[in-house]
Amino acid sequence: MSKNRKLFFIDCSEAAECCDKSQYDEANFLEKAKLMLHLAFCKTCKKFSDRNSRLTHLMKEARLETCPEEKKKQWREEIKKEYAEERTSR
Numbered sequence: 001m002s003k004n005r006k007l008f009f010i011d012c013s014e015a016a017e018c019c020d021k022s023q024y025d026e027a028n029f030l031e032k033a034k035l036m037l038h039l040a041f042c043k044t045c046k047k048f049s050d051r052n053s054r055l056t057h058l059m060k061e062a063r064l065e066t067c068p069e070e071k072k073k074q075w076r077e078e079i080k081k082e083y084a085e086e087r088t089s090r
């Protein structure tokens with residue numbers, strides 16, 4: 001393998017690493033490019049990457065569905081208000 005080839009052609013473990021990084025936007029441009037190149041010819045990693053991005057997508061959706069901190073705070077305030085009203089009306 002020439003130096004150049006080695007720079008752009010990464011093995012599967014390195015691809016997996018880049019894949020993880022790019023999920024969290026931690027990969028730099030070169031890493032992303034290398035990953036794309038690897039995915040273009042490695043079916044195993046392509047499958048892994050597809051599953052990974054689907055998982056990330058699901059996780060993002062799940063997080064949207066679970067209660068955001070702001071909403072929780074709002075609920076807490078409302079509950080507090082109701083308690084207060086209950087107390088004053090008695």
Ligand SMILES: [Zn+2]
Pocket residue numbers: 011012013015038042043044045046
């Ligand atoms: Zn691979």
